Amino acid sequence: MPSRMSLSGNATQLADTSRARKAVLGRLYGRAPLPNLVGLDSPLDLVFSLLSRTVTSAEGNTGLLIGPRGSGKSAVVQRALDMLESKHGRGAAAAAAAATVPTSKYHVVRLSGFVHTTDRIALRDIARQLLIEQDLENILIGSFADAFTYILNLLRSSGDGSVPPVLFILEEFDLLAQHPKQSLLYTLFDIAQSQQTPIAVLGVTARIDVMDLLEKRVKSRFSHRQIYVQCPQKKSDFVEIARSALHVDASSDGVAKTFAQQFNAQVDEILAAESVARHMAHIFDFGKDARQLLYLFVTAASQLSAQNQLLQLACVEASIAQDVASAKMQVLSSVSLLELCLIISMKSLVQGGSSKYNFEMVYNEYKTFMSRHLLVASAGGAMKVYKKPVALKAFETLVELEIVRPVATSMAADGGGSYGRNDLLAGSAQSARAPKEYRMVQLMLEPGQVVELVLDRVDVPAVIRRWAQQ
Amino acid sequence: MSTIGERLLTKFPGRNDQIEQLLSLLGEPEDPAPPCVFVYGPSATGKTSVIRDLFSEYDTSGCHYAYINSVECFTPRLLFERTLNAWAGHVPSPENRFSNYARCDNLVDFVNSVRDLLVTSGKQHEARYMVIDQAERLRDRGPMLLTSLLRLSELTGGANISVVLISNVVWDKFRPRHGGAADPLSIFFPYYTKQQILLVLAKDCPVDEPQSFFLTFVDAVYEVFHRNCVDLNELRHLVAMLYPKFVQPVFEQQATRNEFARLFKLCQPYFAAASERLYLREISTSEWQKYSAVASAKNNPEDVATSIYHMAENSDGMDLPHYTKFLLISAYLASYNPSRLDVQYFARGKDPTQKRKRKGGGASAAAAEDALGGRDRQQLLGPRSFAIERMLAIFYSVIAEPVDSAVDVQTQIASLITLRLLTKTSAGDRLDGIKCKCNVSLEAIRAISRSVRFEIDRFLYNFT
Numbered sequence: 001m002p003s004r005m006s007l008s009g010n011a012t013q014l015a016d017t018s019r020a021r022k023a024v025l026g027r028l029y030g031r032a033p034l035p036n037l038v039g040l041d042s043p044l045d046l047v048f049s050l051l052s053r054t055v056t057s058a059e060g061n062t063g064l065l066i067g068p069r070g071s072g073k074s075a076v077v078q079r080a081l082d083m084l085e086s087k088h089g090r091g092a093a094a095a096a097a098a099a100t101v102p103t104s105k106y107h108v109v110r111l112s113g114f115v116h117t118t119d120r121i122a123l124r125d126i127a128r129q130l131l132i133e134q135d136l137e138n139i140l141i142g143s144f145a146d147a148f149t150y151i152l153n154l155l156r157s158s159g160d161g162s163v164p165p166v167l168f169i170l171e172e173f174d175l176l177a178q179h180p181k182q183s184l185l186y187t188l189f190d191i192a193q194s195q196q197t198p199i200a201v202l203g204v205t206a207r208i209d210v211m212d213l214l215e216k217r218v219k220s221r222f223s224h225r226q227i228y229v230q231c232p233q234k235k236s237d238f239v240e241i242a243r244s245a246l247h248v249d250a251s252s253d254g255v256a257k258t259f260a261q262q263f264n265a266q267v268d269e270i271l272a273a274e275s276v277a278r279h280m281a282h283i284f285d286f287g288k289d290a291r292q293l294l295y296l297f298v299t300a301a302s303q304l305s306a307q308n309q310l311l312q313l314a315c316v317e318a319s320i321a322q323d324v325a326s327a328k329m330q331v332l333s334s335v336s337l338l339e340l341c342l343i344i345s346m347k348s349l350v351q352g353g354s355s356k357y358n359f360e361m362v363y364n365e366y367k368t369f370m371s372r373h374l375l376v377a378s379a380g381g382a383m384k385v386y387k388k389p390v391a392l393k394a395f396e397t398l399v400e401l402e403i404v405r406p407v408a409t410s411m412a413a414d415g416g417g418s419y420g421r422n423d424l425l426a427g428s429a430q431s432a433r434a435p436k437e438y439r440m441v442q443l444m445l446e447p448g449q450v451v452e453l454v455l456d457r458v459d460v461p462a463v464i465r466r467w468a469q470q
Numbered sequence: 471m472s473t474i475g476e477r478l479l480t481k482f483p484g485r486n487d488q489i490e491q492l493l494s495l496l497g498e499p500e501d502p503a504p505p506c507v508f509v510y511g512p513s514a515t516g517k518t519s520v521i522r523d524l525f526s527e528y529d530t531s532g533c534h535y536a537y538i539n540s541v542e543c544f545t546p547r548l549l550f551e552r553t554l555n556a557w558a559g560h561v562p563s564p565e566n567r568f569s570n571y572a573r574c575d576n577l578v579d580f581v582n583s584v585r586d587l588l589v590t591s592g593k594q595h596e597a598r599y600m601v602i603d604q605a606e607r608l609r610d611r612g613p614m615l616l617t618s619l620l621r622l623s624e625l626t627g628g629a630n631i632s633v634v635l636i637s638n639v640v641w642d643k644f645r646p647r648h649g650g651a652a653d654p655l656s657i658f659f660p661y662y663t664k665q666q667i668l669l670v671l672a673k674d675c676p677v678d679e680p681q682s683f684f685l686t687f688v689d690a691v692y693e694v695f696h697r698n699c700v701d702l703n704e705l706r707h708l709v710a711m712l713y714p715k716f717v718q719p720v721f722e723q724q725a726t727r728n729e730f731a732r733l734f735k736l737c738q739p740y741f742a743a744a745s746e747r748l749y750l751r752e753i754s755t756s757e758w759q760k761y762s763a764v765a766s767a768k769n770n771p772e773d774v775a776t777s778i779y780h781m782a783e784n785s786d787g788m789d790l791p792h793y794t795k796f797l798l799i800s801a802y803l804a805s806y807n808p809s810r811l812d813v814q815y816f817a818r819g820k821d822p823t824q825k826r827k828r829k830g831g832g833a834s835a836a837a838a839e840d841a842l843g844g845r846d847r848q849q850l851l852g853p854r855s856f857a858i859e860r861m862l863a864i865f866y867s868v869i870a871e872p873v874d875s876a877v878d879v880q881t882q883i884a885s886l887i888t889l890r891l892l893t894k895t896s897a898g899d900r901l902d903g904i905k906c907k908c909n910v911s912l913e914a915i916r917a918i919s920r921s922v923r924f925e926i927d928r929f930l931y932n933f934t
Contacts, residue, residue, distance in 0.1 A: 025501065074624075115578050302497065360850040360851075361850045386698055390698055393699075393750060400513065401638060438853070
C-alpha cells in the first residue's frame with residue numbers, strides 16, 4: 001500500500017489506528033450514527049419539525065415513517081432526536097438515566113413491535129420508560145385507556161402540574177397494529193388528537209400498506225401524515241454512504257490530521273477500485289441495502305492493527321468473494337463422493353419427472369447407475385456400490401445440512417410461518433407413520449447447481465462426471 | 471492477544487483463517503462488537519470447540535460471554551435467564567436457593583434486565599457475547615425470537631452486545647421471512663482437508679508409537695473411507711478402533727513396522743468389517759474390542775475370517791413365535807402387494823409363479839417400467855396400509871397347517887403393534903376395520919421367512 005513506509009509504528013499512530021478502528025467499526029455495525037445522512041434530508045426535516053413542534057408548541061402530532069428495510073428510517077429518527085436533544089437539552093427517556101431526576105422538557109418512549117408483543121407489556125414498559133416506579137399491577141386490571149390516563153396523571157403530579165411533552169417512537173408499527181383491538185394505538189392517537197396532553201406518535205414501518213391494518217376508529221384519529229424514506233436513487237449516493245461510514249474525521253474521531261488524510265485517501269482508493277465498485281453496483285442493483293454494503297468492509301476494518309494501519313484492498317476483496325460465493329455451494333463443495341452421488345441421483349430423478357422422492361428411490365437410482373457403470377468405473381478408479389445402511393447414513397448427513405428437506409404433506413398444517421425441524425423423523429402425522437426410508441423428500445438444489453458442483457471438483461471419476469451432465 | 475491466537479492455532483490445526491478472523495472481530499474488550507456473528511459449517515469441523523476455547527481464553531473473567539446450547543434451553547425464558555446468569559457471574563446454588571439472576575418471562579424483561587445489569591456492573595462499554603449453539607433450533611421458538619436476537623443491541627439501546635450463532639445450516643435457511651434484520655457477518659468452517667485431518671489425528675497418536683508410522687496408517691484409513699465419509703469424528707473413531715488390530719502383528723512378531731503392505735493386508739478383513747458394522751455403530755466399541763481380541767493373524771487366517779464373520783453375523787432380536795412370524799410375513803405381503811393380485815397369489819391349489827409369469831408379472835411390470843421407469847413400484851414407495859382382515863386371509867392362506875384359536879392370533883397382532891413391527895394407521899379408538907402398515911425391511915422379512923422356510927420372494931409382486 002502506498003503510504004505504508006511513512007507510517008512508522010510509533011505510539012501515537014498506534015493509538016490513532018485503534019481509535020480509527022473503533023470509530024469505523026462502530027459506524028459499520030450501526031452502533032454509531034453516520035456523520036451525514038445521504039439523501040435523507042427531506043424526511044429528516046419533516047420528522048424533526050413534527051417532533052419539535054410537539055416539544056416547543058405542545059402540539060399533538062401523529063405521523064408514520066415508511067420506507068424499505070435498510071433505507072435509513074431508524075437513522076432519521078435517531079438523528080432527529082439528537083437534534084432535538086442538542087436544542088432542548090437531554091431527554092429523560094433513556095432508562096440509563098434512571099437515577100437522575102427528570103429535569104428536561106420532554107420524554108421519549110420507544111416501543112418496538114418485536115419486543116412489546118402485547119399491549120399489557122407495552123403499557124408496563126411505557127411506565128418504566130417514563131420513570132414511574134410505582135407498582136402497576138392494580139391499575140392494569142381496568143381498561144387500557146384508563147390505565148394510560150392514570151400514568152399520564154402520575155407524570156403530571158410528579159412534574160410542575162402540566163404534563164411534559166412525550167414523544168412516542170413506535171418501531172415495527174405494523175406488528176403493534178396487529179395487537180387485538182389495537183387499544184395501544186387507539187389510546188395514543190386519541191390523546192394526540194384531543195390536545196390535552198402534548199404527545200407525538202411516530203410510527204416506523206417497512207410495510208407500505210400499513211394504513212390498511214388500522215381499524216376504522218384508529219384510522220380516523222390518525223393525522224394521515226405519512227413520511228416516505230426512499231433507498232438511494234443514484235449509485236453515487238450509495239457509494240457516498242460507504243464513504244461517510246469509512247472516512248475518519250480528525251476532530252470527532254480523535255485521530256491525528258495527517259493520519260486521517262492518509263486513511264481517507266486509502267478509503268477513496270479502495271472505493272474507486274474496479275472490483276469493489278463493481279460489487280457495490282451489484283448490491284445496489286439487487287437490494288440497495290445499505291447495511292449489506294457496510295458489512296462488506298467489516299473484515300477489513302477489524303483487521304486494522306499495528307501492521308495494517310490503513311484499510312487493505314485485499315481484505316475487502318476477500319469479503320466480496322465470500323459475499324458472492326453461495327454458502328450452500330461452499331458447504332457442499334467438499335462432501336464425500338457418496339453424498340455427491342446421492343445428490344446426482346436426486347437430480348436425475350427430478351429430470352425424470354419426479355417432484356418428490358424417498359430414500360429408496362434415490363438408492364435405487366444410485367444402484368442402477370452403479371451396476372451399469374461399475375465395470376467402466378473400476379477400471380479408472382476404485383469405486384464400489386455402498387450398502388443401503390451406509391448410503392442412508394450419508395443421506396442423513398444431507399438432511400442435517402438441510403440440502404434435502406422433507407416434503408410438507410400439507411402446507412396449511414405447517415401454518416406458513418414456522419420452519420419446522422428438518423428431520424426425517426419429524427413430519428406431519430400422516431407421514432410419521434412411514435419408516436424413514438420412505439419419507440418423501442426434495443432436493444434443495446437446481447439441476448444446474450448440481451452440475452456446477454460436480455464440475456468444480458477434481459476428485460470425481462469421469463463416469464460420475466458424465467452422469468451428472470446427462 | 472496474539473498469545474491466545476498462537477495457543478489456539480496449535481490446538482486447532484487447519485482452522486487458522488477462522489481463528490484469525492474471529493480474533494480480529496473480537497478486538498479489545500472496549501471495541502464495538504458486531505451485532506451478530508453467524509458461524510456455520512458441517513458437523514465435526516470444530517465450530518463449537520474453537521468458539522468455546524476462544525472465548526474462555528479471551529474472556530478470563532468469564533462474565534462477558536454466555537455459552538448456551540439451544541437444545542438445552544428450549545424456551546426463551548431459559549435462554550434469557552442463563553445468559554443473564556453468565557453475564558452477571560451468578561451461579562444458582564443452595565445459598566441463593568437455586569434462583570436465577572433475574573426472572574425473564576419475555577423479551578422486555580430480558581432487555582430491561584440487561585440494561586440494569588450493564589449499569590450496575592459499571593463496565594458498560596465492554597462487549598458482551600451471547601453464544602448460541604445449534605441455533606437452527608431457534609427457528610421454531612416463535613417467529614420473533616431470532617429477529618429480536620439479531621437486533622438485540624439495537625433493542626437494548628445500543629448496548630455493546632453481540633450474539634454469536636453456531637449452526638450447521640446455511641444462513642439462507644434462517645433469514646426471517648419478514649426481513650426484520652440484516653444478514654449477520656458469517657464465518658465458514660469448511661470440512662477438514664486430508665492434510666488437516668492428518669494434522670488433527672497426529673494429536674491422537676499413542677505415546678509409545680512412532681508418529682510417522684501412525685500417520686501412514688491414518689493416511690491409509692482416510693484413503694479407504696473418505697469416499698463415503700469425510701466426518702472427522704467418524705474417522706477418528708475408526709482409527710482408534712482399527713489401529714490396535716493393525717499393530718498387533720508387530721507385537722506378535724508376524725511382521726515388522728517396515729512391512730507396511732503386509733500389515734495392511736493382515737488388517738484387511740477388519741477394514742471390511744469396519745466399513746459396515748463399526749461405521750454404522752451396529753457393533754459397539756466394547757463389543758468390537760472383545761470380539762476382535764479373539765482373532766489375531768497369528769493364529770491363522772481362517773480364525774480371523776471366522777471371528778469377523780462372528781462380528782458380521784446379525785443375531786437380530788427378531789425371535790418371534792412361529793405363527794407370529796407368519797403373521798408378520800402376511801402383513802408384509804399385504805403391505806407391498808396390490809390387493810387385486812391376491813387371488814392369483816393366494817388362491818389355494820395354484821402355483822403362484824406360474825400364474826405370475828402368465829398374467830401378473832410380465833405384462834404389468836413391464837407397463838409400470840415404461841410409464842415411470844419403474845419408480846412407482848411399491849417396493850420403493852414404502853408400505854401401504856391394509857385392512858387387518860386382508861392380512862388374516864393371507865395368513866390363513868400361506869400357513870400350511872390349520873390354526874385353531876382366533877383369539878391368540880388377535881393377541882399376537884396386538885403385540886406386533888406394540889413392538890412397532892406393525893403400525894396402526896386407523897384411529898386409535900376404533901375397534902373394527904383396523905388398518906395397519908408393515909414396518910419391517912425387506913432384509914428382515916427375508917431372514918424371518920428363511921427361519922420358517924417360507925419362500926417369500928415367490929409371492930412378492932414387482933420386486934427386484
